[in-house]
Amino acid sequence: MNNDLHFETLAIHAGQDPDPTTGAIMTPIYQTSTYVQRAPGEHQGYDYSRSDNPTRAALEALIAALEGGEYGLAFASGMAATDTILRLFKSGDHIIVGNDVYGGTYRLFERVLSRYGLQFSWLDLNNHDAVQAALRPETKLLWLETPTNPKLELADIAALVDLMPDGVMVAVDNTFASPVSQQPLRLGADIVMHSSTKYLGGHSDVVGGVLALNDQETHQQLKFLQNAVGSVPGPMDSFLVLRGVKTLHIRMERHSENALQIARFLEDHPAVRQVYYPGLESHPQHELAKRQMKYFGGMVSMLLENEEVARQMSSRTKIFALAESLGGVESLIEHPYSMTHASTADSEIAVDPALVRLSVGIEHIDDLLADLRQALA
Numbered sequence: 001m002n003n004d005l006h007f008e009t010l011a012i013h014a015g016q017d018p019d020p021t022t023g024a025i026m027t028p029i030y031q032t033s034t035y036v037q038r039a040p041g042e043h044q045g046y047d048y049s050r051s052d053n054p055t056r057a058a059l060e061a062l063i064a065a066l067e068g069g070e071y072g073l074a075f076a077s078g079m080a081a082t083d084t085i086l087r088l089f090k091s092g093d094h095i096i097v098g099n100d101v102y103g104g105t106y107r108l109f110e111r112v113l114s115r116y117g118l119q120f121s122w123l124d125l126n127n128h129d130a131v132q133a134a135l136r137p138e139t140k141l142l143w144l145e146t147p148t149n150p151k152l153e154l155a156d157i158a159a160l161v162d163l164m165p166d167g168v169m170v171a172v173d174n175t176f177a178s179p180v181s182q183q184p185l186r187l188g189a190d191i192v193m194h195s196s197t198k199y200l201g202g203h204s205d206v207v208g209g210v211l212a213l214n215d216q217e218t219h220q221q222l223k224f225l226q227n228a229v230g231s232v233p234g235p236m237d238s239f240l241v242l243r244g245v246k247t248l249h250i251r252m253e254r255h256s257e258n259a260l261q262i263a264r265f266l267e268d269h270p271a272v273r274q275v276y277y278p279g280l281e282s283h284p285q286h287e288l289a290k291r292q293m294k295y296f297g298g299m300v301s302m303l304l305e306n307e308e309v310a311r312q313m314s315s316r317t318k319i320f321a322l323a324e325s326l327g328g329v330e331s332l333i334e335h336p337y338s339m340t341h342a343s344t345a346d347s348e349i350a351v352d353p354a355l356v357r358l359s360v361g362i363e364h365i366d367d368l369l370a371d372l373r374q375a376l377a
């Protein structure tokens, strides 16, 4: 597949030539753990499914194409993908992280990896002076989300890449934007990570993670770790992400249209103190959003009067289902303080208890607006 084709074409075809033996147009689910060898070490490219599996290989080729990278890697979850990146580093290494991230990322970094001697600084990545001042000889990685979970803050990827000295990698968790909206490798980032559980899968039926990158040596190290650590996705899960991605571009367009209308509605609602959505003119980084993103995405957060009101609203919607996760075709609502970001409680990156987060789906906008209107009444 020629990776210079348009995104919409790559989403449907990259890594997915029809099966040469049967002509099957959909990638077969190679539900096998092992592969027969003609003689010891003499096989057809596959020897054991932790190391490689053809369905997973198709997904890995697809994600590389979507992100404009040379290499893709797939994992059992977004956290597994993140963890595998962090295993590139060793005790004493220092990592700069944006101070608004998914709660599970905070938990992995501070409660697991810090026990192995990795050191983390949590910073406002829009304060470039502070980022520069935090750099140390031991700094090896800048980790960022843009837009962030749950406050939809943006980071200027190209500017931050420029700020990093040689030897400091930049990894972007691109889960909220998805590759149809922004491709961080093209802006100079070294590694892109996704929870494919979200927009890539798109149907709330799979947990997975993926990486994309250009550097051959880093790819070899990550591929080694993928096999050595073993947090790989099964073939069925790989297939579900392959199938989900085929409609990513049209889903994201509708997610974004619906989310913008909802953000505008919430901005005018007296019960809402603040709305966080990069597509709103009132978003402090709206200009950066227009420059860096093709779509503003389906995630909207809002600040209500207090925690009690936020909890009540989260329980009152009928179409927006109260659940963790995001990026599926159906709309979800959640209370980050007690749900997705409970692990950041009392920390330097704790979220406001009055915050409510929406994952806006692709249902009819009038039904979604009516649901929010009744829940806020």
Ligand code: P1T
Residues within 6 Å of the ligand: 077, 078, 079, 080, 102, 104, 105, 145, 149, 173, 175, 176, 194, 195, 196, 197, 207, 208, 209, 324, 325, 326, 340
């Ligand atoms: O859940 P998993 O596939 O392991 O991905 C973790 C992850 C990583 N990065 C971001 C930006 C995420 O949002 C997530 C998962 N987030 C949720 C489950 C959530 O509801 O926010």
